[in-house]
Amino acid sequence: MLPDTPGKPAPVTGTTLEERIRNAQAQLDAHVREIVRWHFSPETGTPFWLEKAKAFDFDPLKDIQGWEDIKKFPFFEDEWLRGGPVERWIPKGMKDRAWYVFETGGTTGIPKSRVVCDDFRIDYEMFSDTLPEKYFPKGANWLMLGPSGPRRLRLAVEHLCQYRGGICFCIDLDPRWVVKLIKKGWMEHLRAYQDHCIDQAMTILTAGHNIRCMFTTPKLLDALCKRLEEQGTTLRQMGVTGIFCGGTEMTSQWIRFMIEEYLGPDIYIAPTYGNTLMGLAAADMPTAKDKYKITYYAPQPRAVVEVVDFKDYNKLVPYGQSGRVLLTTLTKEFFVPRFPERDEGEREPPCFKYPWDGVSGVRPFHEIAAQTTVGVY
Incomplete structure (x- = not known):
């Protein structure tokens, strides 16, 4: 197993929910x-933010004393992440470190780019702490069935596996090619490409590598389970006991179907909501008792997710009500205040495990949903 990466926040303390909420707020x-x-x-500052601050009507060094003061910053615009020079995002205090560039979005045109040093390791080590060892045993090998190339997921899932003491097996998947196929209406080619990805996964699963855990996306998990069913077997019979799933929308109806029809009681599925900017918002495995509702909680204090009014992003919606997801990322490598995500959902109250707000029912933001292309993954 790999040693911890420095930079993980201390766990929130407290014996009651109210105490833990207070302590989490103080930590934030x-x-x-x-x-x-x-x-x-x-x-130590970031060149982009040092330049941007010249136009602010407040002084970040004096006027930002806590979370409530984040509202002084303007809403973050994702266009700021398109194009270079990417070095403008590297803090002066870390300029001598080794950096990665991860892309997000950009299925057409110039992609959004984020520089990363250790954040992906910290994010996935924090996520590792949420996984039950019974189903994600230490030392187990993993299959990474998802997008590759200049995307964070490949390295991040591999680090998660190595951090837990295993070896990660990966496939090739280019989501940009998938989106092009969809936009051209080449659905036969799309199905062939999905089959190509599942072929790779089947080769790894049947090669005697003792795969116990995997990352995959909802569509690919569905396709893999169908392929296995056609061959008279299941993921559990192949040895898999834990699935970390994310990348695109997961509904309660879909996850109920997967659990009841394909996975069974001996496989744990851990849904996640996240992206290259945020990290991973974790969720416990949905259950029939909760009608398979999936509630995600961001990795505070490194990222904060709010559910805000569709017409006024400065206003939180009441618990249980729908709104747009507003993301703030707070790490030494990357600062993104108040970024309106391409998603909406329902605001959920804090719980003992995660003593801060969560979000459920995550789906594409209704004003842009028609423009959103979801491909093979």
Whole structure:
């Protein structure tokens, strides 16, 4: 197993939910102060933010004292991440480190790029702590059945596997090619490409590598289970006991079907909601008791997810009500305040395990849903 990557926040303490909520808020306030000072100090700051601050009507170094002050920042525009030079996002205090570039979006045109040093390792080590060892045993080998190339998932899932003491087997998948096939209406080619991805997964699963855990996306999980059924077997019979699933929308109806028809009681599925900007919002395995509702909780204090009014992004919706997802990322490598995501959902209250707001029912934001292309993954 790999050692912990420095930078993971301390666990929230407290014996009651109310105490844990207070402690989590205090931790977030302190974290906000630390991160804002880092990104806006002349010695350690990020060139993009040092330049942007010249137009602010407030001083980030003096006027940001906690989470509530984040509202002083303008809403983040994703166009700021398209094009270069990408070095403008590297904090001066970390300029001598080795950096990766991960892409997000950009199925057409110039993709959004994010520089990363250790954040993906920290995010996935935090996520690792949420996985039950009974189903995701330490030392187990993994299959990474998802997008590859300049995307965070390949390296991140591989690190998760190595961190837990295993070896990760990966496939090739280019989601940009998938989107082109869909836009051209070449559905036969799309199905062939999905089959190509499942062929790769089947080769790995049947090669005697003792795969116990896997990452995959909802569509690919569905396709893999169908292929196995056609061959008279199941994922459980292939040795898989834990599935980390994410990448696109998961409905309660879909996950209920997967659990009841394909996975059975001996496989744990861990749904996630996340992206290259946020990290991973984790969820416990949905159950019949909760009508298979999936509630995601962001990895505070490194990222905060709010559910805000569709017409006023400064206003939280009441618990149980629908709104747009507003993301704030707070790490020493990357600061993104108040980014309106391409998703909406329902605001959920804190719980003992995650003593801060969550979001359920995540789906494409209704004003742009028709423009969103979801391909093979």
